[in-house]
Amino acid sequence: xxxxxxxxxxxxxxxxxxxxxxxxxxxxxxxxxxxxxxxxxxxxxxxxxxxxxxxxxxxxxxxxxxxxxxxxxxxxxxxxxxxxxxxxxxxxxxxxxxxxxxxxxxxxxxxxxxxxxxxxxxxxxxxxxxxxxxxxxxxxxxxxxxxxxxxxxxxxxxxxxxxxxxxxxxxxxxxxxxxxxxxxxxxxxxxxxxxxxxxxxxxxxxxxxxxxxxxxxxxxxxxxxxxxxxxxxxxxxxxxxxxxxxxxxxxxxxxxxxxxxxxxxxxxxxxxxxxxxxxxxxxxxxxxxxxxxxxxxxxxxxxxxxxxxxxxxxxxxxxxxxxxxxxxxxxxxxxxxxxxxxxxxxxxxxxxxxxxxxxxxxxxxxxxxxxxx
Amino acid sequence: xxxxxxxxxxxxxxxxxxxxxxxxxxxxxxxxxxxxxxxxxxxxxxxxxxxxxxxxxxxxxxxxxxxxxxxxxxxxxxxxxxxxxxxxxxxxxxxxxxxxxxxxxxxxxxxxxxxxxxxxxxxxxxxxxxxxxxxxxxxxxxxxxxxxxxxxxxxxxxxxxxxxxxxxxxxxxxxxxxxxxxxxxxxxxxxxxxxxxxxxxxxxxxxxxxxxxxxxxxxxxxxxxxxxxxxxxxxxxxxxxxxxxxxxxxxxxxxxxxxxxxxxxxxxxxxxxxxxxxxxxxxxxxxxxxxxxxxxxxxxxxxxxxxxxxxxxxxxxxxxxxxxxxxxxxxxxxxxxxxxxxxxxxxxxxxxxxxxxxxxx
Numbered sequence: 035x036x037x038x039x040x041x042x043x044x045x046x047x048x049x050x051x052x053x054x055x056x057x058x059x060x061x062x063x064x065x066x067x068x069x070x071x072x073x074x075x076x077x078x079x080x081x082x083x084x085x086x087x088x089x090x091x092x093x094x095x096x097x098x099x100x101x102x103x104x105x106x107x108x109x110x111x112x113x114x115x116x117x118x119x120x121x122x123x124x125x126x127x128x129x130x131x132x133x134x135x136x137x138x139x140x141x142x143x144x145x146x147x148x149x150x151x152x153x154x155x156x157x158x159x160x161x162x163x164x165x166x167x168x169x170x171x172x173x174x175x176x177x178x179x180x181x182x183x184x185x186x187x188x189x190x191x192x193x194x195x196x197x198x199x200x201x202x203x204x205x206x207x208x209x210x211x212x213x214x215x216x217x218x219x220x221x222x223x224x225x226x227x228x229x230x231x232x233x234x235x236x237x238x239x240x241x242x243x244x245x246x247x248x249x250x251x252x253x254x255x256x257x258x259x260x261x262x263x264x265x266x267x268x269x270x271x272x273x274x275x276x277x278x279x280x281x282x283x284x285x286x287x288x289x290x291x292x293x294x295x296x297x298x299x300x301x302x303x304x305x306x307x308x309x310x311x312x313x314x315x316x317x318x319x320x321x322x323x324x325x326x327x328x329x330x331x332x333x334x335x336x337x338x339x340x341x342x343x344x345x346x347x348x349x350x351x352x353x354x355x356x357x358x359x360x361x362x363x364x365x366x367x368x369x370x371x372x373x374x375x376x377x378x379x380x381x382x383x384x385x386x387x388x389x390x391x392x393x394x395x396x397x398x399x400x401x402x403x404x405x406x407x
Numbered sequence: 408x409x410x411x412x413x414x415x416x417x418x419x420x421x422x423x424x425x426x427x428x429x430x431x432x433x434x435x436x437x438x439x440x441x442x443x444x445x446x447x448x449x450x451x452x453x454x455x456x457x458x459x460x461x462x463x464x465x466x467x468x469x470x471x472x473x474x475x476x477x478x479x480x481x482x483x484x485x486x487x488x489x490x491x492x493x494x495x496x497x498x499x500x501x502x503x504x505x506x507x508x509x510x511x512x513x514x515x516x517x518x519x520x521x522x523x524x525x526x527x528x529x530x531x532x533x534x535x536x537x538x539x540x541x542x543x544x545x546x547x548x549x550x551x552x553x554x555x556x557x558x559x560x561x562x563x564x565x566x567x568x569x570x571x572x573x574x575x576x577x578x579x580x581x582x583x584x585x586x587x588x589x590x591x592x593x594x595x596x597x598x599x600x601x602x603x604x605x606x607x608x609x610x611x612x613x614x615x616x617x618x619x620x621x622x623x624x625x626x627x628x629x630x631x632x633x634x635x636x637x638x639x640x641x642x643x644x645x646x647x648x649x650x651x652x653x654x655x656x657x658x659x660x661x662x663x664x665x666x667x668x669x670x671x672x673x674x675x676x677x678x679x680x681x682x683x684x685x686x687x688x689x690x691x692x693x694x695x696x697x698x699x700x701x702x703x704x705x706x707x708x709x710x711x712x713x714x715x716x717x718x719x720x721x722x723x724x725x726x727x728x729x730x731x732x733x734x735x736x737x738x739x740x741x742x743x744x745x746x747x748x749x750x751x752x753x754x755x756x757x758x759x760x761x762x763x764x765x766x767x768x
Contacts, residue, residue, distance in 0.1 A: 060679070064687035072694055079713040080704045082530040087707070128565060130741040131731065147558065154561045161564035162734040164575040165448055165705055172537045174560050182558040195519035196543055198536045201493055206529035223690070231683045315426070318682040319595050323430040326587065331438065340703050341446045342531060344453070344499070350445040368496070371527050378495035 043250050047258025051232070055262055062266075065228065069220045069270045073277050076216060082208035084169040089115030089135040090127050095143035099185050103139060103155070106181040112173040124158065134160045135170055147185060202371045210285075213278045214370040215339045217271055218300075218363050224267045225301055226329035227322070229308025233259060234321035237312065252402050260305045267301055278370075288369030292376050296369075296386065300362040303390035304329065307358075310397040333359035358393075361385040409614055413622035421592065421626065435584045435634060436641050442580045443646050447572040450534035454482035454497070458489050459504035466509050469502065469546050478538045493525045500524045500535050566734045573646040578729035579702035581638045585661075586668050586696070586722055589631040591689045593672025597623055598685035601676075620764055623676075624669050631665035632658075651736035660728040660742070663749040667721040670756035677763035696722050724748050 055062055089107065093100050107113045113135065118124055124136035138156040140146075146153040157174065161167040182188070203210045236242040236259075245255060278284040307329060315321040335341060336350070337359035343351055354360045361382040368374040368382075376383070422428055455473055459466040473479045482498035489501040505518030522539055526532025567574045600606040609619060635658070642648035650657075671692060679685035698704070699713065700722035706714060717723045724745045731737030731745075 058681070058684070060684045061687060064684075064691060068687070068691060068694065071691070072698070075695055075698055079699060079709045081708045082704065083533070084705050084708055129731075129735050129737065130739070131727065152559060154559050157560045157562045159562060159564050161567035161570060162575055162730050163705070164567070164570065164572055166707075167564055167567075167570065168449060171562065172534065174562065175537055175541065178558060178560060185558070196522055196540060197519040198522045198524060198539075200524050200526035200532050200536075201490070203526045203529060203532065206526055206532055208529045211528045211530075227686065227690075228683075231686065235681075235683065317424070318686075319592075319599065320424065320426055320430070322591065322595065322682075322686050323427070323434070326591075327430070327434050327438070331442075335442055335446060341448060342450070342528060344531075345447040345449060345451050346445045350441070353445075364496070367527055372494055372496075372525075374494055374496070 039251060039253055044254040044258040044261075047245075047250065047255055048261045051259055051262045054232075055266070061228075065224055065266055065270065066273065068223070069216075069274055070277070072220065073213065073216055073274055073281075076212050077209055077277075077282050080208065080212060082211075083206070084166055085111055086114050087112060087135055087166060087170060087173075088133050089113045089137060090118045090124050090133040091115055092118050092121060092124055092136065092138045094141045095139050097144040099144040099147055100139045102185055103143075103181050104137070106177060106184055107137065110173070110177060110180075112169075112177075128158060128160050131160075134163065134166045209282050210371060211367070212340070213274075213282050213284050214366050215363060217274050217278075217366055218337065218359050219334055219339060220270055220274060221267055221297075221301065221362075222304060222329055222333040222359060224270055225263065225304035226308040226311070226325045228266070229260060229263050229305050230311040230315075230321040230325040231318050232263070233309060233312035234315055234318045237316035238318055253398075256309065256398070256401060260309065264301055264305060268297070271297060284370055286370050287373035289376070292379070293365070293369040296362055296365040296383065299383075299386050299390050300358055303358045303386070303393050306390070306393040306397040310393065310400060313397070313400050332357050336360070337363045339363060355385060356389065358386055358389045361389070410618045410621055413614065413618060414625050417596070417622055417626040418629070421596070421630070431588065431630065431634070432637060435588070435638055438584060439577065439580055439638055439641050440645060443573040443577045443642070446576050446580075448530065449570070449572060450531050450538070451478060453479050453531075453535050453538070454499045455479040455502070456482040456484045456489070456492050456498040456500075457502040457504070458487075459502070460508055463504055463508040464510050465546065466502070466504050469509075469542060472545060473539070473542050476538070476542065489523055493523050496525075498525075499531075500539070502539075571646075574648060574734065575730060577642040577646050577648050578733055579700070579726050581635075581642060582664070582700075582722055582725045582729055583697055583702060584638060585631055585634050585665065586725075587693060588634060589627055589665055589668040590672040590675070590693060591686065592630070593624070593627045593669050594675040594679065594685040594689050595682050596627070597673065597676035598679050598682045602681045616765055620673075620761060624673060627669045627672070628662075628665050631669065632661065635661040635665070648733060650733055652732035652738060656738060656742055657729070657732050660725065660732065660746055660749065663746055663753050664721055664725040664728075667749055667753040667756055670753055670760050671721075673760040674756060674763060677760065677767050696720050699723065701726055718748070719752070721749055721752050724752075 091104050091107070093104065108115055118127070121138065124133070124138070127133040128136060136158040138158070140154065140156070143153050143155070159167045159170050200206060236245065279286065308325065311321050311324045311328070315324055333339070336354050337357055338354070343354050343360060346354070364382040365379055365386070368379055422431075457466060457470050474481055482492065484492045484497045486492070489503050492498040492501055501523040503521040503523065505520065507518065509520055522536065524532050524535050564570060597606070600609065614622075643650060672689070675688040675692065676685055679688050699706070699709070699717050699720055701717070702722075706717050706723060709717065728737070728742065728745050731741055
């Protein structure tokens with residue numbers, strides 16, 4: 035038992051693994067370049083709020099009022115558009131994706147408006163692109179009272195004054211939401227994929243058997259092999275953190291201690307998952323597929339990174355609880371933007387810890403059983 | 408003849424492992440189901456709390472209407488500080504009535520009703536405010552409807568009248584899954600031969616390099632083309648995805664798309680020496696391609712050069728085509744333009760991959 039674990043031997047394995055990583059310049063640069071590219075894309079190109087929706091106006095009224103209505107639309111930043119002459123032209127444009135919206139102003143628009151009978155303006159929305167469609171709907175709610183006030187000069191009585199305070203992201207900047215989330219996605223990528231692949235490679239090339247015939251113990255192999263990747267992963271986290279703070283001015287109002295604790299928990303959990311995958315598959319190609327299905331896609335799509343968990347049907351909301359990424363995503367965003375205390379985030383920490391323990395136990399057990407005679 | 412044998416060998420090798428069959432044919436179906444059911448950008452289940460005196464009738468009315476709508480659900484809160492409710496994620500939004508009752512303030516109109524919104528997610532924050540405004544409008548409109556604005560928009564959602572999220576998510580997820588599998592499989596297949604050294608044996612054998620090239624691409628094109636109808640069938644059967652256009656056009660579009668992705672996979676494999684490198688190279692392409700494809704974020708919103716870049720992205724063309732053909736029954740010039748773009752991309756990638764491939768040999 036005295037011989038059970040020696041740091042020295044784990045260190046030797048780690049040294050070999052580091053040599054392996056540094057020799058493979060391609061992998062190393064990928065692991066560092068990929069986060070940079072992804073963060074840049076998010077910072078530069080991704081914007082949730084849809085502006086400049088291409089709109090076609092069919093004006094059958096041709097009066098002062100109808101022109102003013104069109105102007106209300108186009109002066110709003112949300113819509114920009116051109117006139118068309120027939121309804122069929124409008125359908126054609128929707129069909130060929132040239133326009134997302136067609137606004138049809140009926141012949142008696144001005145007359146009805148002045149007589150107070152109420153006028154109906156038809157709005158055709160291309161709901162094949164759901165995001166565009168739901169944005170359009172919310173913008174229409176904004177345009178409606180404004181257009182009415184502008185056209186008739188009446189002020190709509192506002193009995194209840196609503197004052198909205200947007201907390202934690204007062205300018206509604208979507209980058210503040212996505213960039214911290216990227217930390218989670220990038221960690222997943224490096225931790226699960228790289229670990230699964232490197233360990234699977236040892237199996238595939240048969241060098242794992244060789245390693246086992248040496249006096250090195252399984253636990254030493256695990257720690258030695260995983261430690262360098264943990265460091266690489268933390269390096270990527272640091273990189274994203276610096277970018278988020280400096281380039282995108284995302285605030286960090288929470289506690290660093292809590293955040294680092296969550297980081298380590300998450301990292302260990304995902305390294306364990308990577309290890310488990312490699313033991314189960316023992317082939318790089320399979321390992322990669324399994325890592326993708328069980329790690330990467332869920333952590334991107336089901337963790338609330340872009341699609342909020344709250345919007346999911348109840349069953350899936352519960353289902354996402356088994357994903358470590360979901361809990362870590364909460365902690366990351368709460369730490370960056372919300373400044374929640376440890377006590378306020380206790381359920382996320384609890385979830386992360388439980389899943390982490392399960393993963394580690396299963397991975398180590400499976401690894402040992404497969405190795406020890 | 409050697410070519411056919413080679414292709415057979417390649418398909419057999421890929422499918423030999425039963426687990427691989429599961430990954431290739433079962434996993435995409437499950438994924439499509441999960442993502443199709445779960446993913447939605449429509450803001451729902453907003454946990455709403457309120458702070459007001461129990462005698463405040465108007466506030467009571469507002470809360471009743473809000474919770475009866477499909478958007479809000481009640482929040483369970485502890486303590487008495489509304490800000491803390493939001494900060495501890497107990498509530499997504501909190502209505503705080505003015506110190507005097509809102510019922511009284513409505514007459515005088517001085518102190519506003521406050522809405523605290525957790526707007527970490529800007530999209531959600533904005534939607535919550537909009538929902539609340541709609542409810543307030545409902546509350547203030549008196550029974551005769553005098554306060555209804557006499558200018559109404561009659562909105563018709565075409566192609567997806569019930570706003571079913573899955574109807575537009577499924578085509579996007581479908582193209583993503585096909586793209587993932589073909590690129591990764593192709594690039595890793597060649598890289599594996601190089602890593603294990605069997606590539607040298609292949610070169611030394613009497614197989615011609617063009618046969619080698621075809622043998623490494625055709626199987627994956629076939630696999631990809633099997634995946635398309637499979638995933639599509641799930642979409643139709645499970646999600647009621649309409650197929651309004653021609654299936655033939657759809658398969659033509661899929662063919663050019665799969666051709667492009669396989670070519671990209673081949674290109675990556677000529678650069679990568681090991682499977683690990685091939686995989687990372689695949690991701691280097693896939694990540695930006697998926698993010699900029701219009702699946703999750705609208706392309707129209709991106710800066711000009713990013714939109715130009717999106718034109719070079721096979722995924723965005725394929726998603727356009729899928730949505731257009733499936734939902735709008737598309738065809739005509741729209742089809743020709745985007746299939747043309749895919750064909751050009753496929754040709755360019757194929758030519759360049761061939762050139763690199765020969766050089767590697």
